[in-house]
Amino acid sequence: MSCPCCAAKVGSRRAEEIQHVVERVHAEGGSAALVTLTVRHRAGQRLAPLWDGITYAWSRVTSGRRYACEIAQFGITGWVAVVESPHGEAGWHPHRHVLVLFDTPMSQDMVTALAEGWWDRWSRALGRRGLDGIEHRGGLDVRVVRPDGSGGLGEYLSKIAHEVSGSPTKRGRRGSRTPFEILADFSATGNADDYDLWVEFEQAAQRRRTLTWGKGTRERYGLRREQSAQEIAEEDAGGDDLLGLPNETWQAVRDRAEALLAVAERDGLLGAQAWLTERGLPFTRVKARDRYDRAADAARAHHQRREARRRWRTLLGTDRAD
Incomplete structure (x- = not known):
């Protein structure tokens, strides 16, 4: 997870x-x-x-x-x-x-x-x-x-x-x-x-x-x-949309994540939106199936690019980037 x-x-x-x-x-x-x-x-x-x-x-x-x-x-x-x-x-x-x-x-x-x-x-x-x-x-x-x-x-x-x-x-x-x-x-x-x-x-x-x-x-x-972890996540999500947190919002709430989750469990998605709005923190609504954090997706893409560059450097016989 x-x-x-x-x-x-x-x-x-x-x-x-x-x-x-x-x-x-x-x-x-x-x-x-x-x-x-x-x-x-x-x-x-x-x-x-x-x-x-x-x-x-x-x-x-x-x-x-x-x-x-x-x-x-x-x-x-x-x-x-x-x-x-x-x-x-x-x-x-x-x-x-x-x-x-x-x-x-x-x-x-x-x-x-x-x-x-x-x-x-x-x-x-x-x-x-x-x-x-x-x-x-x-x-x-x-x-x-x-x-x-x-x-x-x-x-x-x-x-x-x-x-x-x-x-x-x-x-x-x-x-x-x-x-x-x-x-x-x-x-x-x-x-x-x-x-x-x-x-x-x-x-x-x-x-x-x-x-x-x-x-x-x-x-x-x-x-x-x-x-399973996925069953628990789906049960909590109830099949509804989720909230996506951009980087600046995640930085602001990461040390208070439990408070945000408590509001979401008590008041649902609308309550979580209100909590973020009151604090001037941007968010987006994403489909329930999009369960991976955007930073994790970016990490995979970045990792693939780095591996590709490493393979090219090996083929070219150099350890320097282009």
Whole structure:
């Protein structure tokens, strides 16, 4: 889902479902923990093979007799996992957040013991794909989700769903940028490198699932059939026209996107138009099927032009542009 507005809608729906599950787990006397697994990366590595590697590694963690024994030993009732792909000086850094659900209260030590077993299988699986896990303590993060917000997590429970659902409004950490921050930066500056990064992410994400549920988890906690991102976007759109935001409007509202979406959900398309008009921000009406942000379309076109120029320079035997 590459349209920022549609992605925000989808992320909100996913977050609501995850929050429901977390609340239900604690209401039943169980517990939850967040385990983050990472892969060693370097500048210049393509995102797609890194993403494929961590997808394969997670499939090896959650299969086989050892995982079946862990389900019984630790009382695992399900999980939901998301892949995040920030980009920084060391290149793409895809990693997997896993919200693990248990039928009884779990201590930090107990969850860490489980996660260490996962880390061993994760690292071996990455090795079979020609990748490396980051050194043990640097590549494994474990946090028990406590309903009272203790244990240093503070406000974490209230935002756990957005953490796990990979909300497009989330900000990168320690000098990295999320894909939607990269797209926003391109909209603001026109930086060609940001164009290329966004296109690479978009192409990788379209062929892969960002969020996955463990088998039987949704049913266990009373959620209906999982809808695709497109189904959620179409349901929210209701088949009506959408609003297109030109560059200057997006720059003005990108830090207040949630407020605009809240107005749109409450008052519909006309309410969103009124909100923009009151602030003197231009917009256009576009058909519901045109779901990709204009900046994303421009990014693809620009990327194709750059690739064409590179091919011509190779044929001409020069690394200089015409």
